[in-house]
Amino acid sequence: MSGLITWARIKSPWxxxxxxxxxxxxxxxxxxxxxxxxxxxxxxxxxxxxxxxADVLVVTGIVNRQTLPRLKxxxxxxxNPKIVVALGTCATSGGIFSEGYNIAGPVDKVIPVDVYxxxxxxxxxxxxxxxxxxxxxxxxxxxxxx
Amino acid sequence: MTKLKAVLEGFRAxxxxxxxxxxxxxxxxxxxxxxxxPKRDIEKCTACGACYQNCPTKxxxxxxxxxxxxxxxxYGKCIFCARCTEVCPEEAVKxxxxxxxxxxxxxxxxxxxxxxxQRCQICGKLITSDRQVDKVIDRVKILPLPLNYHMMVSLCxxxxxxxxxxxxxxxxxxxxxxITIPVAVSxxx
Amino acid sequence: MIDLWVVGLSxxxxxxxxxLIAPNIGLFxxxxxxxxxxxxxxxxxxxxxxxxxxxxxxxxxxxxxPETAHRATFLLAPLLALxxxxxxxxxxxxxxxxxxxxxxxxxxxxxxxxxxxxxxxxGGSASGNPYxxxxxxxxxxxxxxxxxxxxxxxxxxxxxxxSLKFIDIINYQLxxxxxxxxxxxxxxxxxxxxxxxxxxxxxxxxxxxxxxEIIAGPYVEYSGPLLALFKLAHAVMLLxxxxxxxxxxxxxxxxxxxxxxxxILTDLLLIAVKILVVIIIAAFIRFYNPRLRPxxxxxxxxxxxxxxxxxxxxxxxxPIPYF
Numbered sequence: 001m002s003g004l005i006t007w008a009r010i011k012s013p014w015x016x017x018x019x020x021x022x023x024x025x026x027x028x029x030x031x032x033x034x035x036x037x038x039x040x041x042x043x044x045x046x047x048x049x050x051x052x053x054a055d056v057l058v059v060t061g062i063v064n065r066q067t068l069p070r071l072k073x074x075x076x077x078x079x080n081p082k083i084v085v086a087l088g089t090c091a092t093s094g095g096i097f098s099e100g101y102n103i104a105g106p107v108d109k110v111i112p113v114d115v116y117x118x119x120x121x122x123x124x125x126x127x128x129x130x131x132x133x134x135x136x137x138x139x140x141x142x143x144x145x146x
Numbered sequence: 147m148t149k150l151k152a153v154l155e156g157f158r159a160x161x162x163x164x165x166x167x168x169x170x171x172x173x174x175x176x177x178x179x180x181x182x183x184p185k186r187d188i189e190k191c192t193a194c195g196a197c198y199q200n201c202p203t204k205x206x207x208x209x210x211x212x213x214x215x216x217x218x219x220x221y222g223k224c225i226f227c228a229r230c231t232e233v234c235p236e237e238a239v240k241x242x243x244x245x246x247x248x249x250x251x252x253x254x255x256x257x258x259x260x261x262x263x264q265r266c267q268i269c270g271k272l273i274t275s276d277r278q279v280d281k282v283i284d285r286v287k288i289l290p291l292p293l294n295y296h297m298m299v300s301l302c303x304x305x306x307x308x309x310x311x312x313x314x315x316x317x318x319x320x321x322x323x324x325i326t327i328p329v330a331v332s333x334x335x
Numbered sequence: 336m337i338d339l340w341v342v343g344l345s346x347x348x349x350x351x352x353x354x355l356i357a358p359n360i361g362l363f364x365x366x367x368x369x370x371x372x373x374x375x376x377x378x379x380x381x382x383x384x385x386x387x388x389x390x391x392x393x394x395x396x397x398x399x400x401p402e403t404a405h406r407a408t409f410l411l412a413p414l415l416a417l418x419x420x421x422x423x424x425x426x427x428x429x430x431x432x433x434x435x436x437x438x439x440x441x442x443x444x445x446x447x448x449x450x451x452x453x454x455x456x457x458g459g460s461a462s463g464n465p466y467x468x469x470x471x472x473x474x475x476x477x478x479x480x481x482x483x484x485x486x487x488x489x490x491x492x493x494x495x496x497x498s499l500k501f502i503d504i505i506n507y508q509l510x511x512x513x514x515x516x517x518x519x520x521x522x523x524x525x526x527x528x529x530x531x532x533x534x535x536x537x538x539x540x541x542x543x544x545x546x547x548e549i550i551a552g553p554y555v556e557y558s559g560p561l562l563a564l565f566k567l568a569h570a571v572m573l574l575x576x577x578x579x580x581x582x583x584x585x586x587x588x589x590x591x592x593x594x595x596x597x598x599i600l601t602d603l604l605l606i607a608v609k610i611l612v613v614i615i616i617a618a619f620i621r622f623y624n625p626r627l628r629p630x631x632x633x634x635x636x637x638x639x640x641x642x643x644x645x646x647x648x649x650x651x652x653x654p655i656p657y658f
Contacts, residue, residue, distance in 0.1 A: 008391035011384070036377040039166040041369075044385050049550040052399065052558040055392070079397035079558045089203075092252050093222040096203045108252075117248040118255060120225040123176065125169045130248030132170060137250065152623055156375040165377040 009055070009081070010135045012044040016054035016078070020071050020107070022061025025121040026088035030058060033124040040128060043135075051077045056134065059107045062090040062097045068104040075111045083134050085115045087127065092116045181226045181241040184219060186259045190238035193217050193261060193275040197230035197239060206230060209258075210272045216260035222252045236281075266302035268309075273302050353421040361570030362386035364577070364614050371615065372622045386570065393563035401556050403463030412458030413557070413564035419450035420571045427578050428501050428589050430606060439499050441583075445489055448534065448575060451568050452478055455543065458565075459553025470552025474543035476629045477533055480636035485530040487644035491523040491651045492583045505587030513586035517657050522647035524584050529640050531576050531613075532620055533632070535569070539624035540632055573614065581609040 019027050033040050034047060048054045051074045063071055075084070086107045089095040094106045107113055114137055117130035167174050176182065193215045198206045205223035209216040231239045249255050262276045273279075279299055298306055365386050373380025400406055423444050456474050459467035492514055493499060496507035514520030533540040544552040554565060581588050588609065590602040627635070 004391065005395045008388045008395065011388035012392045036165055037167060038169065039164070039373070039378040039380075041373060041381055042166070042168075042379045044381055044388060050555045052556055053551065053554075053562060055396065077399075079399050081396070086252075089223065089225055093220070094203075095223060095225050098203070098223075115248055115250060116222065116252040116255075118221045118224070118252075119245065119247065120227075122247075123245045125167075125174050126245045126248060128169055129246040133248050133250070149623070156619075156623065159375050159377045162377075164374065164379045166379050168379070 006139060009138050013056045013083075013131070013135060013138075014046050014048045014054045015056050015058055016048055016051050016074070017058045017060070018071060018074055020059055020061045020067040020091075021064040022088065022090055026060040026090070026119075029121040029124055030060070030087060030127060033127050038124045038128065040131070043128075043131070045131065052079065054078060055081065056083045056085060056131070057111075058085045058087050059091050059111075059113075060087045062094050062100075062106055063104045063110050064100075065102045065104050068110060071107075071110055081138075083114045083138065084111055085117065085130060085134055086113045087117050087130070088122060089118050089120045092118050095120065176243050176245060180243050180245070181228050183221055183242055183244040183247060183257070184224065184226070184228070184230055184239050185242040185244075186217060186219070186257065187238045187240070188259050188261070190236045191217060191234075191259055191261070192236055192238075192278040192281055194235065194278050195274070196233045196235060200229045200233045202227060202229065210263070211260060213263060214260045215263040215272060215275050216258050218256055218258045220253075221247050221255040221257070264300060266305055267300050268305040269302060271302045273300075349425065353425050357421055357424045357571050357574060358567050361567070361572070361574040362390065364573045364610075365570050367611070367614055368573075368618045368621070371618045375622050386566075390563050390566060393566065394560050396559035398559045398561065399556075401462060401464070404556065405461045405463070408457060408461035409556075410561070412454045412461060413561045413568065415457070416451045416454035416568035417564050417571070419447045419454070420568050420575055423447035423450075423575045424571060424578065427575070427582055428505060428587065429578060430588060430590060430603070437500070440501055441489070441493060441499050441504070444501075444575075444579060445486070448572075448579065449478070449482065451572050452534065452536070452543075454568070455553045455565070458557065458561075459555075462553075462556035464556050466549050466551075466555045467553050469549050470543050470555070473545075473549070473629050474536075474553060476633055477540065477542050480633045481530045481533040481640075484526050484636060484640045484644040485534075487641070487648050488523040488526040488530065489583065491519050491647050494648075494651050495520075501582055504583060505589060508586045509591055511656070513584065515584045515586075519647045519650035519653075520584055522643050522650070524580070526640055526644045526647065527580050527584065528613075528616055528620070529636075531580065531617060533636070534576060535572060535617065537617060537621045539620070539627045541626055542629050542632060545626060573617075574610075577610045577613040580613050581606075585609045585612070 017027065017030060032038065051057070055078070057075065057078060059071065061067075075082075084107070086092050090097060091107045094103065097103060098106070104110065115130050115134045117126060119126050122130070193208060195208055197217070198204075198208050203223045203225055205220050205225075207218050207220075209218055226241070228241050231241055247255050264273045264276050264279050265271065266273055283299060298309065301309060363386075366381070366383060369385070370380040370383075400409055426440055426444055426447075452474060456471045459471040459474070492504050492507075495514060496504040498504065498507075508514055515524045532538075536543050544554060549555075554562065557565060578588060586605075586609065588606045590599055590606075592598040592602075
């Protein structure tokens with residue numbers, strides 16, 4: 001039974017995309033992945049509008065002070081089990097904005113992150129690669145934590 | 147009229163089949179001039195530090211590992227701007243076509259190139275790599291050099307200044323009042 | 336006194352057909368929509384097990400009831416949606432069963448088919464979210480606009496067959512040919528297709544659940560198993576609407592003569608073709624049109640579609656064949 005549930009979780013990851021202060025390049029590349037050229041819907045990925053419907057949170061941008069409480073609230077609103085993907089160099093480590101005066105740190109200082117996808121911006125193929133790694137992590141956990 | 151064209155386009159798409167690149171089951175190579183992860187040629191790199199000084203995010207760091215000096219690029223901080231490629235005097239850095247760098251642990255996407263280090267013979271501080279010293283000697287050997295140049299080349303700036311002052315003044319002095327210009331070539335790890 | 340075996344048989348009937356067959360066929364029809372839409376957009380589209388994976392994944396997630404929600408109503412609304420839709424499927428004739436043929440079952444099915452939208456409204460109001468309130472208001476606007484033309488179009492087969500039972504309508508069509516090949520029947524079919532898009536909340540009428548405008552509308556606070564029930568209700572609603580239109584206008588979904596194998600085979604094939612025709616028409620309209628504004632949809636239903644439905648109704652009184 002847990003094998004069936006793990007299979008269903010791998011075959012149907014629904015994304016929620018949150019931009020916490022990015023230059024929008026990574027957002028454009030993420031939306032590029034939904035276009036007919038790269039078509040992530042063949043993996044069952046849908047872009048959802050409400051955080052309560054999604055189980056993968058994709059965060060772009062470095063978290064600034066204004067988006068910090070909002071990011072935390074969205075992370076809390078998502079039902080378990082959930083996976084967080086940090087998309088782009090800014091979300092991984094801050095990139096060129098890491099010395100700013102209004103920066104509340106890269107994403108893993110705010111919420112726990114599962115997969116990092118470096119790139120400025122990462123190609124849609126790199127995003128697909130990262131999502132596949134995230135799904136492999138669900139497979140490895142097999143109904144474990146979170 | 148445009149609605150009719152849209153309907154015909156839909157039928158054409160149904161007949162001709164999808165246009166998708168089935169990555170990751172099909173390879174999808176980027177174009178030739180794509181700026182992927184910067185890769186260093188270990189034969190050519192001399193750990194001179196030009197890339198470190200020019201990196202906008204300080205993703206490159208020069209590490210002091212005792213007998214070796216390493217040039218370490220952290221792809222988690224790299225913005226793939228190719229400045230290191232532009233300023234490298236030995237043309238050792240090339241932007242490769244690698245783009246799939248996703249990882250579970252962000253600290254492990256690094257590339258490290260290490261080579262034997264040249265330490266100061268008096269105080270032991272790291273100067274640069276062996277190869278950089280060889281290259282410098284190679285380039286200046288057509289000039290008339292003092293006979294003790296090989297010794298001078300293996301000293302750090304402070305010790306070199308002290309030795310030179312000693313030789314100039316001809317006496318052994320304890321301290322040389324000098325205006326020390328800080329030269330941040332390397333970082334101690 | 337009701338015998339125990341009658342009770343047992345009816346429970347078995349409800350469970351086997353209602354809970355096992357109807358959702359599976361409905362999920363298959365949602366897959367057809369997604370795959371067809373993807374192929375029309377030069378994409379590949381999801382594999383065939385996708386809707387089942389979606390539902391199982393949603394059933395295994397955590398259930399969150401927000402603080403501002405009225406708990407009982409919040410939990411009961413998706414059950415209401417699914418139960419009414421399955422009941423509507425069970426009442427209609429489908430491949431050789433006509434169990435509950437009573438006078439007025441058409442009216443009961445029409446009434447039950449408006450319940451999923453109402454259940455979405457109830458659930459949306461119960462969740463206490465301002466986005467849900469906006470979604471509920473938009474859904475109410477839509478319901479007000481399409482109910483009148485729907486009733487008028489549904490009256491056309493009733494008037495032609497002079498009866499309120501599905502069986503009589505189907506027998507009339509077996510005798511005189513499917514009603515869609517008459518003028519009034521064809522106009523009623525056009526009206527019903529338009530109203531079907533609005534009932535299923537598909538573009539161009541997906542005003543209640545407009546992802547880019549109001550973040551999932553009434554369903555915004557639903558997560559996990561409750562959302563799975565809503566998705567199942569949507570899937571079975573596809574099947575119910577297809578069956579309704581087929582039964583009323585396309586000639587019925589029953590096997591006419593169980594004695595001859597040839598007739599059984601051709602009738603089963605025709606049943607599949609009729610349901611698929613309705614679904615594919617809905618898919619084409621869905622993928623070729625952008626979303627309408629609420630006031631545009633309201634105007635379109637009250638002006639154009641009601642006019643066409645009135646025309647169909649008037650023409651259906653004319654006793655000439657093919658009218």
